[in-house]
Amino acid sequence: MTVRRFPGFFDPGTFPVTGNGSECPPQPRMAIRRFQVIFDSDTFPAQSKRPFYHTGFICINDSVRADGTFLSEFSKSKLWVRQVVMNVPVCPQKNFVNPASKSKDRSGISSSKSLRRKQWLAGHAFANAIRESLWSGLNLTVAHCASWVALYGYDASFAESIMRSQSLKMPTEMMVTTVFAEIDIQMPLDQANATIAVWLKKAHRRIAGDVCLQP
Numbered sequence: 001m002t003v004r005r006f007p008g009f010f011d012p013g014t015f016p017v018t019g020n021g022s023e024c025p026p027q028p029r030m031a032i033r034r035f036q037v038i039f040d041s042d043t044f045p046a047q048s049k050r051p052f053y054h055t056g057f058i059c060i061n062d063s064v065r066a067d068g069t070f071l072s073e074f075s076k077s078k079l080w081v082r083q084v085v086m087n088v089p090v091c092p093q094k095n096f097v098n099p100a101s102k103s104k105d106r107s108g109i110s111s112s113k114s115l116r117r118k119q120w121l122a123g124h125a126f127a128n129a130i131r132e133s134l135w136s137g138l139n140l141t142v143a144h145c146a147s148w149v150a151l152y153g154y155d156a157s158f159a160e161s162i163m164r165s166q167s168l169k170m171p172t173e174m175m176v177t178t179v180f181a182e183i184d185i186q187m188p189l190d191q192a193n194a195t196i197a198v199w200l201k202k203a204h205r206r207i208a209g210d211v212c213l214q215p
């Protein structure tokens with residue numbers, strides 16, 4: 001793959017030819033920027049050895065106008081422009097979950113390191129920070145629509161962030177969650193994923209009920 005580099009971001013270029021020499025069909029092109037999530041040190045566990053930041057990526061269409069500016073409205077996003085999300089609270093361990101657990105206590109505090117790692121970037125406050133940074137600068141209202149796709153669904157925190165949102169400067173959002181990945185628990189993959197899916201549905205209904213009862 002040929003990669004064209006720009007200051008602060010890069011975008012994939014054309015794909016190589018196929019084995020028989022024919023050219024690949026035109027591929028969508030993207031401009032990509034890294035961004036840093038800087039955690040709130042006051043919420044960071046004292047015993048943790050992790051750094052106070054996490055790296056993410058934001059991708060937009062790389063089509064440009066005659067003056068070189070991007071056509072994509074997302075190029076105006078605060079997340080794209082500033083490339084940093086500051087003072088993001090860390091999900092407290094007491095809120096960790098293990099949705100595939102057979103126990104009535106779904107706490108994830110005593111789970112494996114791999115399972116706990118899935119909670120580091122969880123909590124609706126974390127999702128709020130990412131969403132607010134992404135939508136800031138785009139001049140949106142609730143009349144606009146957007147969808148989020150979680151490629152690895154594990155907890156309900158991102159959906160909770162959307163359901164609890166009261167901002168009139170964000171679009172109307174929906175959440176699509178896929179459950180497919182193997183996790184390190186002692187049960188067949190299909191059973192584990194089915195258990196997680198059921199837990200997510202119940203969690204979404206519970207959160208929606210709580211939101212409806214708020215004044």
